[in-house]
Amino acid sequence: MLLRIDPSSAEPLFEQIGGQVRALVARGELPVGTRLPSARDLAESLDVNLHTVLRAYQELRADGVIELRRGRGAVVASAPDHGPLHEAISALVATTRRLDIPPATAVALLKEALR
Amino acid sequence: MLLRIDPSSAEPLFEQIGGQVRALVARGELPVGTRLPSARDLAESLDVNLHTVLRAYQELRADGVIELRRGRGAVVASAPDHGPLHEAISALVATTRRLDIPPATAVALLKEALR
DNA sequence: CTACTTGTTAGCACGCAACTAGAACAAGTT
DNA sequence: AACTTGTTCTAGTTGCGTGCTAACAAGTAG
Known part of the structure; x- marks a missing residue:
């Protein structure tokens, strides 16, 4: 998944991650059912801590953007028209x-x- | 001036102040030339430090929203259609x-x- | 049934940005 | 001359964001 993170930005990392995923989903580039990288994988590929990714994921789940299940990972739950x-x-x-x-x-x- | 600040919000105080002023100006509720409260007055009325208001004002000036002059205070510089x-x-x-x-x-x- | 994956939770530490506080100064207004 | 108001400086406190480690729970895959 193409996410570009700017460590020097004033915007928190977890917010950058969440925002970009939101945008990808809203643009239809991540259809419903698409599996996101596991938090650990994404954390490693972005050179960021696991908790940071997890926090982004939690926020996305709270808004119904994704679903989270142990063993399965994160899946796009709903995408707007x-x-x-x-x-x-x-x-x-x-x-x-x-x-x-x-x-x-x-x-x-x-x-x-x-x- | 009617500004409502939420000290418990995740959004920084200076950003809340700046954002609300931006909105007021863009909505036409603060026409060009309108004088904003002095930083000290606004700081006191919001129960916030002088520097916090000043930081919001500086950001607004950097974007051309207001002008700042000693002795005179902050004045709305430009308002969009x-x-x-x-x-x-x-x-x-x-x-x-x-x-x-x-x-x-x-x-x-x-x-x-x-x- | 076993091994692996993955989210969940917990505790601790560190650095930085936001905020506060006090003071002096500069430029403009009255 | 007195007052107002932005500008600058120094310094301190606090909370959030982030990192690190570890264990645990629930689901998946073999």
């Missing part, structure tokens, strides 16, 4: 760029609107 | 709710799309 989702995201990004809005502002607006 | 922005945000939020997508997933998608 990414068609309209991708459109809405693209439209927002386009507006953000056209109006030259700082990314942090766009994210802040979305966070508040979702609250 | 919030019409189309609000529409794009609303559309995304509507899609998110309709498809029952976790807020964290929507935010993760936006972050990646803006990168």
Whole structure:
């Protein structure tokens, strides 16, 4: 699985991992039923601690993105209809760029609107 | 100014402050030229340290949201055309709710799309 | 039944970022 | 001249993120 982690980023590692998996699933690149790497494998390949990956996985499970079972590993549980989702995201990004809005502002607006 | 801070949140205080100001400005609730509370006043009213507010202000200035001058304080420098922005945000939020997508997933998608 | 895989839980340690506190300074306003 | 307000500096505390080790539980594979 292609995950790129930036150890020097201000964003926590477990959040980077979780965020990228969320994006992959929402984009349809990881269909329902797909098996994710085991926490130990992913931890090793990312050169990160087991707990860090596990924390990301737990968060993903809490939101129903994946299912976790001992012996079996992590499996994609549900994927949204990414068609309209991708459109809405693209439209927002386009507006953000056209109006030259700082990314942090766009994210802040979305966070508040979702609250 | 109506800012509500949650000291127990995982999101840093300076980020909460900055994010809320960004949202207020982008929504047009703080027109260009509006004077923000002085860092000391805001710090006191939020029961937070001066430096914490200052850090939020610095970040806002770095993105051109506000201007800072000694003696005068913080002034809203630029506000985007919030019409189309609000529409794009609303559309995304509507899609998110309709498809029952976790807020964290929507935010993760936006972050990646803006990168 | 046995061996292996994998998530679950627990305890401990370390470093860094966030936050706080106090103080002095610089530039602008009144 | 007095006051306001951002800027800078130093220093301390705290909590979170991360790492390390280890044992355990539940499922899978042979």
